Amino acid sequence: MRAVTDTAIVTHRNIRHLVRTPQLLVFATIQPVMFTLLFVYVFGGAIRTPGLEYVNYLLPGILTQTTLFGGTATAVGLAQDLNEGMIDRFRSLPMARSAVLAGRTLADAIRNVFVIGLIVGVGTAVGFRFHGSVGGALAAFGIALLFGYAFSWVFAVVALIVRQVEGAQVASLLIVFPLVFASSAFVPVASMPGWLQVFTRHQPVSVTVGSVRALTQGTSAGTLPLTSVAWSLGILALAAPLAVTLYRRL
Amino acid sequence: MAATPAVEALGLVKHYGAVRALDGVDLSVEEGTVLGLLGPNGAGKTTLVRIIATLLVPDAGTARVAGHDVRSEARAVRAAIGLAGQFAAVDALLSGRENLVLVGRLYGLSARQAALRAESLLERLGLADAADRLVRGYSGGMRRRLDLGASLVGRPSVLILDEPTTGLDPRTRIELWEIVEGLVRDGTTVLLTTQYLEEADRLAGRIVLIDNGLTIAEGTPDELKERLGADVIDARLRHVDQGEIALAALASLATLSPPGGPAPTWHAEGRRLRIPSAGGAATLLETLRALDAAGIEIEDISLHRPSLEDVFLTLTGRGAGDA
Ligand SMILES: Nc1ncnc2c1ncn2[C@@H]1O[C@H](COP(=O)(O)OP(=O)(O)OP(=O)(O)O)[C@@H](O)[C@H]1O
Ligand SMILES: [Mg+2]
Numbered sequence: 001m002r003a004v005t006d007t008a009i010v011t012h013r014n015i016r017h018l019v020r021t022p023q024l025l026v027f028a029t030i031q032p033v034m035f036t037l038l039f040v041y042v043f044g045g046a047i048r049t050p051g052l053e054y055v056n057y058l059l060p061g062i063l064t065q066t067t068l069f070g071g072t073a074t075a076v077g078l079a080q081d082l083n084e085g086m087i088d089r090f091r092s093l094p095m096a097r098s099a100v101l102a103g104r105t106l107a108d109a110i111r112n113v114f115v116i117g118l119i120v121g122v123g124t125a126v127g128f129r130f131h132g133s134v135g136g137a138l139a140a141f142g143i144a145l146l147f148g149y150a151f152s153w154v155f156a157v158v159a160l161i162v163r164q165v166e167g168a169q170v171a172s173l174l175i176v177f178p179l180v181f182a183s184s185a186f187v188p189v190a191s192m193p194g195w196l197q198v199f200t201r202h203q204p205v206s207v208t209v210g211s212v213r214a215l216t217q218g219t220s221a222g223t224l225p226l227t228s229v230a231w232s233l234g235i236l237a238l239a240a241p242l243a244v245t246l247y248r249r250l
Numbered sequence: 251m252a253a254t255p256a257v258e259a260l261g262l263v264k265h266y267g268a269v270r271a272l273d274g275v276d277l278s279v280e281e282g283t284v285l286g287l288l289g290p291n292g293a294g295k296t297t298l299v300r301i302i303a304t305l306l307v308p309d310a311g312t313a314r315v316a317g318h319d320v321r322s323e324a325r326a327v328r329a330a331i332g333l334a335g336q337f338a339a340v341d342a343l344l345s346g347r348e349n350l351v352l353v354g355r356l357y358g359l360s361a362r363q364a365a366l367r368a369e370s371l372l373e374r375l376g377l378a379d380a381a382d383r384l385v386r387g388y389s390g391g392m393r394r395r396l397d398l399g400a401s402l403v404g405r406p407s408v409l410i411l412d413e414p415t416t417g418l419d420p421r422t423r424i425e426l427w428e429i430v431e432g433l434v435r436d437g438t439t440v441l442l443t444t445q446y447l448e449e450a451d452r453l454a455g456r457i458v459l460i461d462n463g464l465t466i467a468e469g470t471p472d473e474l475k476e477r478l479g480a481d482v483i484d485a486r487l488r489h490v491d492q493g494e495i496a497l498a499a500l501a502s503l504a505t506l507s508p509p510g511g512p513a514p515t516w517h518a519e520g521r522r523l524r525i526p527s528a529g530g531a532a533t534l535l536e537t538l539r540a541l542d543a544a545g546i547e548i549e550d551i552s553l554h555r556p557s558l559e560d561v562f563l564t565l566t567g568r569g570a571g572d573a
Contacts, residue, residue: 002358009355017343020384085339089400092303094329095356250305 003096010090010103011110014077018111028073029115032066033122039186040126047187052217056131059123060140060212061185064205066119067148068180070112072172074104075155079168082159087250101243105152112148116141132218140215143228147208150232153239160246179205204231254317256281256408256439257302262311264297264463271297273463274311279408279441279456284434286454287443290566294463295443296336299412302441303333315408329357332406336413336443338397342386346377346396349385350403357404364403371399376425391422398426402433409433411442415449427452447559461566474561482556483525483534488547490521499544500525503536515564524563527553 018025039047039058049057078101081087090100120128130137154175159168182196183205189197200206208228214221257279264272272294279285289295300306302313304324313320316330340349347368354364372381375395385393394414401409411430415423430453434440444450450457451471459467459474467474487493493516500514500523514525527533534553541548 006356009352013341013344013352016348020343084342085335085337086341088305088333088335089339089353090356091305092328092331092333093353093356093404094325094358099356249307 003098003102006096006099007102007106010099011106012103014103014107015110017077018107024073025111025114028070028111029118031069032062032115032119035065036062036119036122036126043186048191049188051219052213053127055123055127056129056217057188057213058186059119059128060216061183061209062123063116063119063140063144064147064209064212065180065185066115067112067144068151068176068205070108070115071148071151071155072169072176073108073111074152075159075162075168075172076165077108078104078156078159079163079165082163082250083165091250097248098244101153101156101240101247105149105156108152109145109149112145113141116144130216132214132216136215136218139225140212143208143211143215143225143232146232147204147228150235150239153236153243156243157239157246160243160250179203183209185209204228204235207231253281254314255279257285257313257315257441259298259302259313260311262298262301262313263309264294264301264306265309270463272301272308272311275460275463275465277302277313277458277465279439281407281439282434282437283455284430284440284442284453286450286457287441287460288445288447288450288457288562289443289460290445290562292462293460295460296412297463298460299333299335299410299441299443303331303335303410304328305333329404330406331408331410332401332404333410334394334397334401334412334414336416338390338393340385340388340393340396340400343384345382345384346372346388346392346399347381349396350399353400353403359403367403368399371402374429375399391418394418395422395426398429406438408439408441411440413443413445415444415446423449447562459562459565466565467561475556481527481530481553482560483523483527483537484552484554485523485525485537485541485548486550487521487523488549490518492546493518493521493523495544496523496541496546499540499546500537503533503540517563521549522563524560 036058040055044054044058047054087100155172158171158175162168162171182200183203184200185205189200189206192200207224208231211221211224211228214224255278257277259275259277262272262275275294275298277285277298287295287298297306301308302315302320304320304327307321315327318326318330320327341352344352350368350371351364354367355361359367372378375398377392377395377399380388380392385396388396394417398414415426418426427449430440442453454471456470457468457474458465487496497514497516514523516523525537531553538551
């Protein structure tokens with residue numbers, strides 16, 4: 001019970017931070033918006049996506065990528081709290097041990113909800129349309145959010161190891177970039193060299209993008225959604241206990 | 251039967267890689283008293299404080315706070331202590347009030363209780379006017395006061411302050427001393443580290459002097475001062491390379507201090523010669539003659555009662571602020 005209350009208190013504090021640093025939210029959304037526009041208008045013409053208009057192909061990729069980038073906010077926020085002594089303050093209080101990390105990742109997931117809404121808005125303006133059911137669309141958002149949330153814990157681990165703001169941010173992006181670009185987020189896997197396809201097809205970003213794409217476009221999703229959820233839960237099951245252990249040993 | 255001490259540490263050892271930050275320190279603070287932990291930069295004060303506040307696990311040794319072991323009963327220790335670390339740990343993006351309410355809520359207070367507690371602490375720390383401004387805009391002194399407030403939210407029985415007045419102006423420092431004195435009157439035990447000997451002299455009933463991770467002296471301020479014996483002559487030389495010559499010149503003066511007593515010491519950083527002087531003004535005169543005869547140029551010389559600073563310099567061979 002204590003863990004739940006304390007997590008809510010810390011989440012509330014982190015949400016206040018988000019509200020009070022709107023510039024961070026702006027920067028967090030400019031990047032995916034820019035990507036959307038660049039890919040739709042600059043590269044889109046050159047990329048063949050059979051059976052789907054490119055903007056409908058792209059937006060699920062952008063959404064997934066954005067939740068992942070949103071997760072890196074966890075690394076930055078945590079490293080900041082470490083450097084400003086807030087973590088020492090929290091650790092000297094008789095509060096639940098998991099609450100600082102849970103409150104951080106939860107706040108970043110809530111932030112991702114807003115960013116997803118914004119991206120869908122921008123996407124709609126440049127021609128993105130839902131072709132599936134409402135339930136499918138909601139399931140797609142849920143899958144993307146869960147994916148970002150699981151990675152938030154990975155980035156929490158990164159921050160607890162690196163313990164320094166810039167370093168934690170760079171290290172997180174080093175994890176994000178290969179996963180996002182060597183995936184089906186922006187271009188079909190079939191256009192890549194054969195040796196790369198093996199990785200690209202099965203890695204969690206592709207699986208998640210594939211699920212979001214199928215669920216928002218009303219095409220057959222097959223086992224993709226389940227596989228994506230399994231990835232997210234697997235990553236959570238590894239990263240969350242590791243992060244809590246590192247936090248305790250700080 | 252003596253009561254269990256509020257804080258008790260035995261044989262604490264902590265390494266950071268090759269650095270031995272603590273090399274077997276014992277410490278005991280009686281309930282309701284103030285212990286001043288004194289030591290130069292890098293002595294191990296913060297390391298010791300962090301172990302007692304459960305933030306750091308020692309490599310060896312044990313520590314108990316309010317009867318609870320810092321390792322196996324960390325949570326009970328946390329419920330008993332209030333910590334104001336060496337650097338203010340306050341949230342810049344929250345207001346002063348929000349900071350204290352946050353801490354109160356995490357101590358398990360209801361929203362209402364936390365708000366009342368925050369209000370009374372803001373009042374007490376002179377932050378009432380700034381209570382609803384973001385801490386981002388607070389001065390360094392205001393942050394420290396808020397940090398102290400955060401450490402008081404849980405009504406700690408043991409208050410741990412790591413250099414609480416470093417960087418404060420003299421007036422704010424005295425205000426903070428008065429707050430601490432008030433808490434002690436109400437029965438709070440205080441463990442305080444400081445580089446200001448005046449602060450230790452005023453607040454602490456007992457002082458533990460540490461250097462290089464080792465306890466080098468311990469006692470009441472008066473006991474420590476007495477160890478230096480009588481008056482001290484403090485001379486500043488013009489040339490740093492004359493220190494050793496001066497010591498040699500003084501070695502032959504029998505009246506300086508009783509045999510076996512403390513000897514003159516030389517501190518190159520401040521070009522200072524410290525001469526324990528049993529004979530008061532007569533020794534001063536002799537000293538001046540001896541130094542003059544040896545061709546030593548003196549910039550400044552004075553005779554005074556030993557202060558804690560003298561204790562500090564004599565025992566650590568360094569000034570409190572020197573690295
Ligand atoms: N995180 C760390 N990693 C490596 N070495 C450390 C770390 N923290 C402290 N040390 C080293 O341990 C020793 C004791 O440091 P500590 O901070 O306890 O000293 P201190 O007495 O608080 O000094 P100051 O008066 O400067 O605050 C120093 O030599 C310091 O360099
Ligand atoms: Mg220190």
